[in-house]
Amino acid sequence: MSETEVRRRPGGRSARVRAAVLDATVELLRAHGLEGLKVGDVAERAGVHETSIYRRWRNRENLLIDALLAASEVLRVPDTGRVRDDLIAYATDLAAFLATPTGHALEHTLAIAGDDPVMRQARDRYWAYRSERSQQMITRAVARGELPDTVDPRLVIEMLVSPVHFRVLLTREEIEDGMPARVVDALLAGISPVR
Amino acid sequence: MSETEVRRRPGGRSARVRAAVLDATVELLRAHGLEGLKVGDVAERAGVHETSIYRRWRNRENLLIDALLAASEVLRVPDTGRVRDDLIAYATDLAAFLATPTGHALEHTLAIAGDDPVMRQARDRYWAYRSERSQQMITRAVARGELPDTVDPRLVIEMLVSPVHFRVLLTREEIEDGMPARVVDALLAGISPVR
Incomplete structure (x- = not known):
């Protein structure tokens, strides 16, 4: 991508450069892996100078995480007014x-990434x-009174997303409709009979 | 390992060769990855002929999966008489x-393994x-009347183990005591208030 193409993007020059660099990072990750x-x-693909990248992101890991975050922004957090519908969506x-x-590339990048301090901080x-x-x-959902205020939001999200990641990364089993x-139903109601 | 060392193992010669080959496979996986x-x-490390390995396992993938299964046999399935205790253990x-x-090596091996038909079958x-x-x-637990017979054992196991795999492979967060x-408590009782 040439500097001219970079300039065609909407927003200020700084925002355009940032978007071009993050796009290029994700494209290269997809093509060649971490x-x-x-x-x-x-830098070459984004049509910017390598020094501009280091000035803004300081190191490769910060750039990588910014690119992962930008790419995962397509994941919207739904707000339907019902916790069951939100979690399923x-x-x-x-x-x-x-x-x-x-x-797929981001998931595998995160799975194989090393454990050095800079990478760990970024992850x-x-x-x-x-x-x-x-x-x-x-x-x-707690504010609406749908869930008790004793619930641990972090644990619930972990239990919601981890079966999806487990299938994608490990069993490779299809996630059927x-x-x-x-x-979500097992998580909300539990599997034990109501006592 | 020499053929002499192989012979020192207990059991028949066939069982000794099998154990030596599986051990060598796991050791090499740990050292060099998949x-x-x-x-x-x-073959060299186990002190056997390469043809013996192909005669028994037919291909590399079958050998790999047999080694993974053998190594994961240390994971016993507890039987305490209480489902909560079993699942936590x-x-x-x-x-x-x-x-x-x-x-750790097995987990990463499974995460990065390819999707060709032979590997898929083995996985x-x-x-x-x-x-x-x-x-x-x-x-x-269903037989004891602790859980209703409408429960889906496969889903429950998936929801039990996936948060552990999620932390190990992706977030790398410590699994605290x-x-x-x-x-397990969220899975058994659910997070919603009893209605």
């Missing part, structure tokens, strides 16, 4: 996102942001 | 196993076996 991701290649959207080439930031956003579904609803 | 796993190296043991070098066999064994905790119990 190990092959070089800041120089990102969110798990369904997550499964659809992880089935896209971008979602923690990614998951904290994603978890906090989706916890809104639970805190809103009814699966998110079955997970 | 991509670097060569049947010739396994199982999730706790799973977390401990995945924290060992062997468990399906691995997860089906693991799931069927652990479903015994649920079917026994109380976490398995919190997952």
Whole structure:
């Protein structure tokens, strides 16, 4: 992409450069995976100078996480007014996102990423942001009186999304249409008989 | 390992060869990962002929899955007589196993493994076996009248183990002591107030 193409994007120059760099990062991740991701290649593809990237992101890991966060922004947090519908919609959207080439690449990038301090900090930031956003579904349900205020929003989100990630990364089993609803119903009502 | 060392193992010669080959496979997986796993190296390390391995396992994928299954046999399915205790013990043991070098290597091997038909068949066999064994905790609870017979044992096991895998592979968050119990309690009783 040339600097001219970068300039065609809407928004200020800074926003245009940022979007071009993040797009290029995701495209290169999809094509070559995390190990092959070089800041120089990102700069070339985005049509910017490598020094501009380092000035803004400081290191490769910060750039990577910013790109992952930007790409996962397609995951909206639903607000239907009913917690069951919100949770089913969110798990369904997550499964659809992880089935896209971008979602698939991001998931595998996060699974194979190393554990050095810089990478760990970037990854923690990614998951904290994603978890906090989706916890809104639970805190809103508590505010509406649909869920008791003793509920742990973080645990609920973890139990909602992890069966989806488990299938995508490990068993590779298809996420059939009814699966998110079955997970949500088990989570809301529990599997024990009411005593 | 020499043929002499192989012979020292208890059991028949066939069982000794099998154990030596599976051990060597797991050791090489730990050291070099899935991509670097060569049947010739396994044969050399186990002190057997490469042709013996192909005669018994037919291909690399079958050998790999047999080794994964053998290594994960340390995961016992508890039978305490109470479903809550069984599920907490199982999730706790799973977390401990995945924290060992062997468990960690197996988990990452499964996450990065490709999707060709032979690998897929081997992987399906691995997860089906693991799931069927652990479903015994649920079917026994149904037989005791602790859980209703409408419960889906497969879904329950998926919801029990996936938060553990999610932390190990993706968030890398520590599995603190109380976490398995919190997952199990949410799963048994549900997060909604009793209506």
